[in-house]
Amino acid sequence: MKAIIRTTRFTADPAATEKVLAARAALIAALRAKISGPSEAKLIRVDERTWVDIWRWDSPADLEAAAELAPTLPEARAAFAVANDPTAESGELVDER
Structure with missing residues (x-):
């Protein structure tokens, strides 16, 4: 099996930073409690x-299971309530050093 990386870019009101972080943490915990993964999650702040x-x-x-489960989770709805204009793409990890 090959690892898949899913990258989601979004914007959020700078005043909602704590909400972004808390909602993301809750979503990751909810997913990990029900399915395998994500095995890693990293968040980058590009600008404010x-x-x-x-x-x-x-x-x-694993990604497919998450995609099916996420719409049923209140944690996913809460996370996307603070994320504006999300765009996502996924791809196979081909090199890791």
């Missing part, structure tokens, strides 16, 4: 409004 969230999934099946 722009964020990039990078999640590693150990297999395409």
